[in-house]
Amino acid sequence: MPAFNKILIANRGEIACRIQRTAQALGYRTVAVYSEADSQALHVQMADEAVNIGAAPVQQSYLNIPAILDAARRTGADAIHPGYGFLSENPDFARACRQANLTFIGPSVEAIELMGSKRLSKLAMLDAGVPCIAGYQGSAQDDTTLQREAERIGYPLMIKASAGGGGRGMRLVHQREHLLEHVRTARSEAQNAFGSDELILEQALIEPRHVEIQLFGDTHGHLIYLGERDCSIQRRHQKVIEEAPCPVMTPELRQAMGAAALRAGRAVTYVGAGTVEFLLDRNGRFYFLEMNTRLQVEHPVTELITGLDLVQLQLQIAAGQALPLTQEDVTLTGHAIEARLYAEDPAQGFLPQTGEVLRWEPAPGVRIDHGLCEGDTIGPFYDAMQGKIIAHGATREEARRKLLRAVQDTQLLGVTTNQRLLADLLTHPGFIGGDFTTGFIAEHFSVIARQPATDEQLALAAALFYHHSARPHPPGLAGWRNNASTPWTCRLEVNDQIHSVTAAALPLTTDGRHATFVLNGIRRRIAYHLDGDRLWLPGLALTNRTQPVANPQADAGSGTLKAPMDGAIVDVRVNAGERVSKGQLLLVLEAMKMEHPLTAGIDGIVKGVQVATGDQVRNRQVLLEIE
Structure with missing residues (x-):
């Protein structure tokens, strides 16, 4: 059977x-x-x-x-x-x-149990002779023990959730006075994400590369590795761009890392797809980080350079079949790079974003793994990653160039994404040269400004609002003329700023999804979505404010704290009548599996707290007021 x-x-x-x-x-x-x-x-x-x-x-x-x-x-x-x-x-x-x-x-229960605990897996790897980072992986979890062990390890150090991954329950601590604050947050996040608040401590390697080895084992005793992936481009300890092979890999280093990964797999008689993750320093020394007993998000880059379907291998192994290839059969061809498309706002500390998918048009010519449909609602309950854009080329530069074009050409309108940041990363000289570490985004993109509206975008927006308005007297656009020689003016809001736009009518045609226009003698085509006074262009949302509008509610700087996204309140730190200082932690909001601290925008006294722990809140909902 x-x-x-x-x-x-x-x-x-x-x-x-x-x-x-x-x-x-x-x-x-x-x-x-x-x-x-x-x-x-x-x-x-x-x-x-x-x-x-x-x-x-x-x-x-x-x-x-x-x-x-x-x-x-x-x-x-x-x-x-x-x-x-x-x-x-x-x-x-x-x-x-x-x-x-x-x-x-997937693998055996025993392998999942052991490797699912960073604490126990590290002990097992030390026994197996796999290089490990110095740290604390003991069973005692009280604050006193963690403080004592932190002093022994030294700062900076990493706090990590023993049971999880993906950056959840992970904190970098530079000074001892901040240890317990980060321990509390890491415990809470780990408990919510993984059902366990057990932590480990590790010496922090500053700006290493994150390199992982893909393993496959079958029930017949065969275990092989399929090369490596470099996953060093990260924010908040979560991967953003991955590639295979690693840009600084040598045949000797690949063989050494592969051998260490095989030792890790054999230590648990591994069956199925698994990944052994390492940190690699500039001197070529590598250290065990963790083993993921599952398929990885970034598995497509390995598929593209090996020509293998990793899901097919999983199914074959689960059905009791032997691996169809040996280690000698594994060949790596060309280069592949993957970019993760997140619904998040990099200009707001990568806060997850919610909203309706108004337009979804994946770029042609590359592989795009996604689960999106137009009309979907991206809510606060699940991970912010919406899809992955993956390109393969004969060389790393060819793969990078193809991926950049695909990132720029993919259209996701209705929710803020990290697309502009992805393009900026792919065009940065450090990335082009392959010279980067896990600190790359923090070093080169520590301040990420909101994308300003260009003159071209403002002119196009004004033309689209006019084009879709009822004639001859469009609401809110009275006085406009359907005459190229007659200028017209409107007021457009972008990122809370009002722009007065005066322009002559653009030569413009539209099918309701794309606009074709000529500006400064150059013909272009662009995706858009217009809903009343709200217009979405790639990477930009604009509102028609030609008609006077009511003053918006006060923001945090005037004492009103609003939810930056949909989510759940997991901690309320203050009560009505309490005096607070600017920057003081007031509430903790959990959204898309991460905790987000909300702080006071001014000094003052808490006038009222409108939420309690456990409440589900909506984006821009008033949570607390200070006077």
Whole structure:
């Protein structure tokens, strides 16, 4: 009998879509699970069957093990692929799948359990002879012990959630007086994200490279590695751009890192796809960071340089088949680079953003893994990453050039994204030269300004507002003339600033999605979305303020603290009547799996607190007032 026939994907978004493409191409039936917020999502539409497993919060849906197992039972699924994130590295889930006679497409429970703990995995790696960073990985977790161990290790040091990854529960501490504050935040974030507040401490390597080795093992005792990936371009300890091969890799270093990764895998008799992550210093010394017992977000760059489908390998191994290649068969061809497309505002400290997907047009000519549909709502409940843009070339420069064009040509309107930052990173001389570390963004992009509106964008916006207005007297645009020789004026708001635009009518045609216009003798075509007085252009949102509008509400500088995004209040630090100082922590907001501290904009007395711990809040909702 076949090992399995129908696969339930216990995940959402782009990875659920990615897994289904391979599974369906191989003849498997697929089952999607979805929360109430994802009922119309692309991964649901792609699946042969789909089951609603609960409300939007992850604890009630994508982390709800009984609901997922029940969905498998009801649909007759006989295998489960966990994707990455959520339950992918949860040993209780893997154990529950096997107890329910479901094939878990991943490693053994024992491997997940050991490698899912940074504390226990580091102890195991030391025993296996894998180079490790100095630190504390003991079981005692009280503040006194952590303070004592921090003094022994020395500053700067890293606090890390033992159970997790993705930058959650991770804090860099430069001075001892800040240790306990960061410990508290890391514990809280780790508990919320992974269900465990256990921490480890490590000596901080300042500005190393982050290089990882892709492993694959089968049930027949074979274990190989598929080269490496450089994941050094990060913000908040989360990856932004990844590539393969690593720009500074040598054959000797690759062999040494590969051998260390194999030792790590053999220490747990590893089966399936796994990644051993290392920190690499400028002297070529490398240190074990962690092992991820799952498929990685950045797996496409390995697929493009090896010609292998890593999901297909996972399915073959889970079905009991032997690896179809040996270490000697592994070849690396060309270069691949991946950019992660996040719904976030780099100018606001990378705050996650929510909103409706008004326009989604992936660029042609490259691989784009995503789970987006026009009309989707990007909410506060899940990760900010919306997709990945991946380019392959014969050389690194060819791959970089293709990726840059694709990043610039991909259109996601309706929500703020990191696209401009991605383009700036790809054109930075340090990145072009391959000379970067994990501190690259902090060093070169410590201040990220909002994108200002160009004269061309303002002129185009004015022309589009006019073009779509009712004639002959468009509301809010009285006095405009449909005559190229007659100038007209409007007031456009961009990033809270009003621009008075006086221009002659542009030669312009539109199909309602794209505008073709001629400005200064140059013909261009651009995507846009217009909804009443609100216009979205690539990387920019504008509002028609030609008619007088009411004064906006006071901002934080005048004492009113508003939510910077949709999310949940996880901590309230002050009470009404309490005196506070500018910069003092008032509230902590959790959104898209990260905690965001909200501070006072002025000195004063708390007039009122409008929220409590556990409240769900909307973007721009008033949370607290100071007078």
